[in-house]
Amino acid sequence: MRMSAGGICTKAEAMNGFASRDLLADGGAMLTMLQLADSALPIGRHAHALGLERMLRDGRVPDAERLREVVVSALIQGCARGDGAAAALAHDAQRSGTEARLISVDERLDCLKLTAPAQTASRRCGRRLAALVPRLCDNSLLNTYAAAVLAERTPGHLAVITAATAAACGISRRSTVLMEVRGVATMILSAAVRLDVLPAAASQAMLAGLAPDILKASELALSSSLEDMDCSAVAAIEIAAMRHAQDHGRLFAT
Amino acid sequence: MAVRIGIGGPVGCGKTRLVERLLPIFQGEGVSVAVITNDLVTLEDSERVRRSGLIDPERVLGVESGACPHTAIREDPSVNIEAVEYLEARFAPDLIMIESGGDNLAATFSSELVDWWAFVIDVAAGDDIPRKRGLGVLRADLLIVNKIDLACHVDADLDRIRADVARARPDRPSLFTNLRDNDGVRGVFDEIARGTLFGRAA
Numbered sequence: 001m002r003m004s005a006g007g008i009c010t011k012a013e014a015m016n017g018f019a020s021r022d023l024l025a026d027g028g029a030m031l032t033m034l035q036l037a038d039s040a041l042p043i044g045r046h047a048h049a050l051g052l053e054r055m056l057r058d059g060r061v062p063d064a065e066r067l068r069e070v071v072v073s074a075l076i077q078g079c080a081r082g083d084g085a086a087a088a089l090a091h092d093a094q095r096s097g098t099e100a101r102l103i104s105v106d107e108r109l110d111c112l113k114l115t116a117p118a119q120t121a122s123r124r125c126g127r128r129l130a131a132l133v134p135r136l137c138d139n140s141l142l143n144t145y146a147a148a149v150l151a152e153r154t155p156g157h158l159a160v161i162t163a164a165t166a167a168a169c170g171i172s173r174r175s176t177v178l179m180e181v182r183g184v185a186t187m188i189l190s191a192a193v194r195l196d197v198l199p200a201a202a203s204q205a206m207l208a209g210l211a212p213d214i215l216k217a218s219e220l221a222l223s224s225s226l227e228d229m230d231c232s233a234v235a236a237i238e239i240a241a242m243r244h245a246q247d248h249g250r251l252f253a254t
Numbered sequence: 255m256a257v258r259i260g261i262g263g264p265v266g267c268g269k270t271r272l273v274e275r276l277l278p279i280f281q282g283e284g285v286s287v288a289v290i291t292n293d294l295v296t297l298e299d300s301e302r303v304r305r306s307g308l309i310d311p312e313r314v315l316g317v318e319s320g321a322c323p324h325t326a327i328r329e330d331p332s333v334n335i336e337a338v339e340y341l342e343a344r345f346a347p348d349l350i351m352i353e354s355g356g357d358n359l360a361a362t363f364s365s366e367l368v369d370w371w372a373f374v375i376d377v378a379a380g381d382d383i384p385r386k387r388g389l390g391v392l393r394a395d396l397l398i399v400n401k402i403d404l405a406c407h408v409d410a411d412l413d414r415i416r417a418d419v420a421r422a423r424p425d426r427p428s429l430f431t432n433l434r435d436n437d438g439v440r441g442v443f444d445e446i447a448r449g450t451l452f453g454r455a456a
């Protein structure tokens with residue numbers, strides 16, 4: 001259902017909105033975006049919890065309110081000038097048609113991943129998406145870049161290859177960044193559900209309530225230049241991730 | 255490329271013990287092997303196999319499944335595929351055994367991950383398991399009914415299990431084992447050889 005200015009639109013408006021012309025114009029891009037954002041995309045995202053498990057063990061996430069704070073800081077202090085900005089810049093790079101620009105965004109992001117676990121998780125998921133790219137999208141620059149990732153000629157961070165794929169499939173820069181930033185929230189929330197921090201329905205309510213924060217982080221990301229990109233300032237999460245890497249009995253890879 | 259075989263089954267059914275029992279047989283047959291274990295508590299199973307003295311510890315990799323054991327072998331096997339590719343590049347083994355995390359009766363392996371897979375059940379966990387028609391029991395290339403030595407202690411009726419298994423898997427092989435006393439393992443090796451090694455020898 002589409003939203004009109006006044007709220008949910010009438011049935012007649014909805015019918016007009018779904019005229020086949022509209023569908024042909026951006027339906028394909030929309031389908032790709034849904035696919036890239038879907039948890040069914042087999043790139044091993046389920047194996048990562050961004051340090052949440054360790055924070056939980058240390059008693060740092062006692063309730064839903066604290067979890068919400070963790071997500072918000074991961075969005076604003078962590079993702080916006082990191083993966084989010086990288087997604088925006090990688091989208092530009094893919095559109096500009098130069099592999100070198102994609103690689104420079106990727107390398108910049110690589111320097112900003114402070115901890116080995118954060119760096120490894122992002123690279124590994126990125127590599128797995130790169131392996132999938134030829135089956136998703138027929139674009140020569142994208143395929144060249146994916147091959148460079150697989151050949152380890154570039155670090156291959158997930159945000160960069162995702163945004164390049166999105167751009168190649170006609171997804172707008174804004175949508176690409178929104179998808180990237182939202183992905184951080186859903187990754188933490190889905191891990192939280194599996195770790196029994198909060199129930200599934202409550203996590204969806206929390207995700208809906210996080211919309212303003214997701215939008216705010218996306219705005220920051222969209223206005224960032226390569227020089228503005230910055231490492232995560234979410235010390236608690238980064239430290240937890242580092243300590244997690246040394247844990248013996250753990251559920252998540254990172 | 256290595257032959258990839260999966261070993262699945264509920265928690266504690268004897269998957270790791272089966273790996274440990276098969277390793278000397280593969281060695282005796284000149285089949286070079288590598289092992290991947292999937293676990294919620296990864297270091298547990300991979301460390302156990304590494305320390306077993308039955309295999310070069312470097313050939314054993316532990317994969318963490320993020321509390322989703324079935325996801326890591328079915329919906330999203332990418333992490334396991336990556337582990338397979340690493341082992342292939344490093345050791346070029348003839349065969350890779352992939353032990354899944356202990357899971358429920360519905361767990362199955364993706365054909366994108368393995369060429370052949372066995373599902374292990376434990377008679378002491380209930381002699382009605384074959385009748386529950388879990389996908390693992392129905393679809394596995396080989397069903398292994400393990401811990402038959404315990405049947406008498408838990409009043410499990412082996413004849414009934416045999417009949418139920420035959421009904422659940424009319425055209426697929428099943429074997430009964432006692433891995434504690436190394437009973438029936440040769441038959442498992444023969445099934446693996448029949449199902450994978452010979453078929454791919456060319």
Ligand SMILES: Nc1nc2c(ncn2[C@@H]2O[C@H](COP(=O)(O)OP(=O)(O)OP(=O)(O)O)[C@@H](O)[C@H]2O)c(=O)[nH]1
Pocket residue numbers: 263264265266267268269270271272299355356357400401402403404431432433434435
């Ligand atoms: N009596 C008896 N014990 C067995 C047999 N097979 C395995 N066990 C024991 O059962 C226990 C569990 O065996 P594992 O091989 O660790 O089981 P698993 O399926 O790998 O367990 P998870 O990886 O935790 O799911 C161990 O104590 C084994 O020694 C058997 O045939 N008979």
Ligand SMILES: [Mg+2]
Pocket residue numbers: 269270271299353
């Ligand atoms: Mg085991």
